[in-house]
Amino acid sequence: MDSNPTISQEATLGAHDNTFVAQQNNYGLSAKDATDIAFQMFNQYYPQLRKDALDDLHELVQAELSKIKSENIVSPSPRIAIPTLQAASIAEEVDIRKLYAKLLARAMDNETKGNVHPAYIKIIDEMNEFDAFIMKKIHEINDSIPVARVTFNFDSRYLTNGMPRFYSPYFDGLGDEFKISKSIENLGRLQLINIFEGTVTSYDYENFKSMPYVVARFEEYKRLNKNLDLKLKVDSYVIQTTDFGNEFMNLCIQ
Structure with missing residues (x-):
């Protein structure tokens, strides 16, 4: 019997083609093996998580902007757009991504962009x-x-x-x-x-x-x-x- 069976686990958030493969000893893992597995999971899962979340956010922002008159749509400030996208890229909860999407869309509306405080990004990050x-x-x-x-x-x-x-x-x-x-x-x-x-x-x-x-x-x-x-x-x-x-x-x- 193989004492090091292969374990395959699918990533969550839509990463259907992405799997984690780890070697597990029947009697427990060594410190090195456990650490390697954790980093392997992160390296495989995190990029796919970010892609899925950002794809979803892209659609949500477009939907929000479709409610705004085209003449009012402007490019967002990098100070708002970049940290918003960074935070949203690892948000697994759909309703939290919706908050990020609304905030980014308001930052791209000439009538509301002045009300978008940078602190709001961090606030969403600290909510569930x-x-x-x-x-x-x-x-x-x-x-x-x-x-x-x-x-x-x-x-x-x-x-x-x-x-x-x-x-x-x-x-x-x-x-x-x-x-x-x-x-x-x-x-x-x-x-x-x-x-x-x-x-x-x-x-x-x-x-x-x-x-x-x-x-x-x-x-x-x-x-x-x-x-x-x-x-x-x-x-x-x-x-x-x-x-x-x-x-x-x-x-x-x-």
Whole structure:
């Protein structure tokens, strides 16, 4: 029996003719073999990944530019075009490539090119598809959003992981609440939104205590901690889009 069988693995992102071939020992790989395999995979996969991603981006940019009057289309600044193409060339998520395509197209529209900040390229690079999805929802709401820090308290302490750090019924049904909270935190870190203590004047934050998700989590934690006298506590927060974030959303989202 051959003690060094050949392993063949197809690349993902459309590289149907590209395969990785590696020698694997039945009892594990040596440090050198493992390192060689990693570099071989990179050398074979990365160029094809870039080609597939850029081909897709080329079509997306053309589609965006087709919506613009031809007399307004201009060549982009190299400072925008080159890093955008570099970043998009390794973006595997389709929705992220769409953000790059929209940004590049806006940089080629004489009416919007002055609004395309170089920092937006890096911002897209630090987002995933779910971040973009939540950001689109925030843009659609187009208003101050009530959000709360809900905790299950006992004495002067509270249970960790009982609730996501930020919760709002405005995002109900969009996915896992903890995942939503992480996206909100990331969008805040990127300065696309502000998250601050305060209230939306027209909203009663006491309503958070009766939200089905909050009630279900609270009842479950009371069941698991019968020895504790748990109380619901709601700290009021607000989400607002920054001017910087609003311009980004106008360029890349709508």
